Amino acid sequence: MEPVQDTYRPPLEYVKGVPLIKYFAEALGPLESFQAWPDDVLISTYPKSGTTWVSEILDLIYQGGDLQKCQRAPIYVRVPFLEFKMPGCPTGFELLEDTPAPRLLKTHLPLALLPQTLLDQKVKVVYVARNAKDVAVSFYHFYRMAKVHPDPGTWDSFLEDFMAGEVSYGSWYQHVQEWWELRHTHPVLYLFYEDMKENPKREIQKILEFVGRSLPEETVEDIVQHTSFQEMKNNAMTNYRTLPSDLLDHSISAFMRKGITGDWKSTFTVAQNERFEAYYAEKMAGCNLHFRSEL
Template identity: 45%
Template sequence: MSGENEEQLSYSDAIKKASPSITRFPVIPVRGVPLMSYIAQNWDSIWAFRPDPSDLLIATYPKAGTTWTQEIVDLLYHNGDAEACRRAPTPVRSPFLEIFSPAPIPSGLDLLEKMDPPRVIKTHLPFQLVPPGFWENKCKAIYVARNAKDNLVSYYHFDCMNQTQPEPGPWEGYIHKFMRGELSWGSWYDHVKGYWVEREKRNILYLFYEDMKENPRREVERIMRYLDLSVSDEVLSRIVQLTSFKNMKENPMANYSFIPEPVFCQSISPFMRKGEVGDWNNHFTPEQSEMFDEDYEKQMKDIKIPFRCQI
């Protein structure tokens, strides 16, 4: 058995062992941004993280296409080799920078320590909380943004099934929490604006979830060029196929089925639920949509980011 497969087993087993102590952890503000208590309590070590210049950061607001992008990048780095990309679950191949959980689950920093650069690192931190070493070392960063309404719907279902996140409460109230930025990792509005404003100065590849759904091949090519990689047309087509929603949902190394049921209750909602653009139409009442749109205009009036709620 390879060391990576052992890593996979130990990661899953660690979560199983920690399951009895898993609870819906409260959020604690860090520089005004609500973060899960385990993250807030370990903030100094997260902020002090020093990446290698060759490391790649994949940043998103939660439920905006993070796992999808991680899989695309891993396949590009491995020339479309599907088996190589099933060597371990997503969070082992591409560690979650700021995550801390009850023992014996390894933190993102623990996993990164054991890896040789170049590493692919995931974060949900807003721009101002990203450890400064990433920008000082001129690391490349890919940011994926999803339209607010679909992002809100997806995050709501995720918070229902993820037993480590604060209790989401009813849908009607959740909309207001989202609008006020009271969810884990804070305000969607501040998040998407923060990376947008810095994208040119920091050489951030800013992608839109809707563009990825509309024309996945075009966006995979953009990622490939940004990473200074070159793969054949045949490999590009294979990567697009392997990262389709259907194939990702069936991939045990990407669909988070390795997280045991008491932690991720996929019977409540699958980790990969629909992956559609416009599903918000099935959740918002006309009154809720109108209220949300009015608030959106106020919160986004200072900046124009070309989001689409339909394709």
């Protein structure tokens, strides 16, 4: 492991105008030689939108619902994270090279930074979008515990950075809209976190159909149970406690914190909410994407 002062809280680096975690920006060069396979499936989200949840669901689907097989390795090994790079850990690209087909991959990259091979190969994409207010709160706590991010400062200043797209991966507004538009030219299953909370079985059935798989109803019920928030929070293969604690400090905040819809109401002030709503209306004007910020 590198010395602490060299590793933690580096400033974001901009790639094609997109701010990224320093190490992730460094991973993009090697990714240019990545070759997608037509039977790959890409899980894409803006951070803190249910990525690990959908990754576990898809791995269970691919393993025929066999819970034991899904204990074979941590989720970031079973579903390699394309742009992942952290000191002392194998990169996502390195993990991918050891992953047999059919592969599940994960990314948070906006389209401007996505390896072109994924689009050229028409790789199926499962995209998950979550309402912006809950994402902002969850991302703030993630910044606090994941020390590869810059220091988030106060909640008030972080919210301003989030609204301006000056956080890792840039603008939430642009991310959710451009992947929404991609549906017109590319095989994208666009899911909403809130729908998954409301009726996980229904959304899992959509995923099964999209990836061309079928499972007995009782197996689907088992997947619903195994991928509940509490189960995953207690599962060492999904809760990210296997990464070094000096990179992800769970004593500050758990990687899997609450997993609910509407938690923003415990954090936003009335004034912040009014300002956010006005800015949101401006940034999402003309877009037919609709989110629920409470259930």
